[in-house]
Amino acid sequence: MIFEQFFDKTSSTYTYLISSGKGREALIIDPVLEKTNEYLNLLKNLNLKLVKVIDTHIHADHVSGLAELNEKTDCVTVMGEKAQADIVSMYAKDNEKIKIENIELKTIYTPGHTDDSYSFLMGDRVFTGDTLLIKSTGRTDFQNGNPNDQYHSIFNRLLKLPDKTLVYPAHDYKGEKVSTIGEEKKLNPRLQVNSKEQYVTVMNNLKLAHPQLMDVAISANRKGLTLKEINNRNN
Ligand code: FE
Numbered sequence: 001m002i003f004e005q006f007f008d009k010t011s012s013t014y015t016y017l018i019s020s021g022k023g024r025e026a027l028i029i030d031p032v033l034e035k036t037n038e039y040l041n042l043l044k045n046l047n048l049k050l051v052k053v054i055d056t057h058i059h060a061d062h063v064s065g066l067a068e069l070n071e072k073t074d075c076v077t078v079m080g081e082k083a084q085a086d087i088v089s090m091y092a093k094d095n096e097k098i099k100i101e102n103i104e105l106k107t108i109y110t111p112g113h114t115d116d117s118y119s120f121l122m123g124d125r126v127f128t129g130d131t132l133l134i135k136s137t138g139r140t141d142f143q144n145g146n147p148n149d150q151y152h153s154i155f156n157r158l159l160k161l162p163d164k165t166l167v168y169p170a171h172d173y174k175g176e177k178v179s180t181i182g183e184e185k186k187l188n189p190r191l192q193v194n195s196k197e198q199y200v201t202v203m204n205n206l207k208l209a210h211p212q213l214m215d216v217a218i219s220a221n222r223k224g225l226t227l228k229e230i231n232n233r234n235n
Pocket of ligand 1 (some may be wrong): 057058059060061113130138
């Protein structure tokens with residue numbers, strides 16, 4: 001299997017490229033617009049055909065590469081059905097299977113960070129978006145975020161996966177690349193709570209500043225803008 005984890009320093013975003021092998025179909029999760037050429041180069045070098053691109057949710061901290069990759073490769077653009085984005089060509093339901101050649105991902109609806117947040121389970125690993133981060137969880141204070149929903153998504157869905165399941169989030173701010181469900185159960189400070197109420201109190205008292213790019217990113221990601229369209233907007 002080909003499994004590549006990219007990191008965007010500006011937004012601390014992780015992007016994943018997956019394929020069953022050289023010359024086969026590929027899928028990308030959470031691409032960052034400015035990194036499009038990096039992805040295209042790797043696809044070319046490995047003779048991969050990009051057929052699907054997924055965003056785990058509407059991102060507020062970077063512009064997604066969905067529209068640009070769709071324009072360049074004609075790939076199918078996928079998001080969970082609760083997302084409202086003009087660029088999406090395939091909406092996935094909870095528990096739905098997303099397939100490419102020899103690879104299958106199962107959608108898990110995990111609202112809380114936003115109401116359009118989805119995780120994707122692929123065999124021994126799960127892509128958790130901003131729902132479950134390494135030793136942290138995604139903020140719940142905008143884009144219809146809700147700490148009650150997030151508690152349910154984490155405790156009743158993600159933490160029910162086997163302990164050895166690898167956790168690949170959409171962001172990390174401390175340089176950690178991967179974790180496991182078992183490790184997060186034990187070591188994630190936000191998950192060391194005795195009740196949902198306690199978790200909600202923790203999340204409602206984070207007092208975080210809004211992301212710098214928030215207004216630009218959310219509107220660009222809802223519309224699904226390409227690099228050219230963004231540049232035209234800025235001129
Ligand atoms: Fe996010």
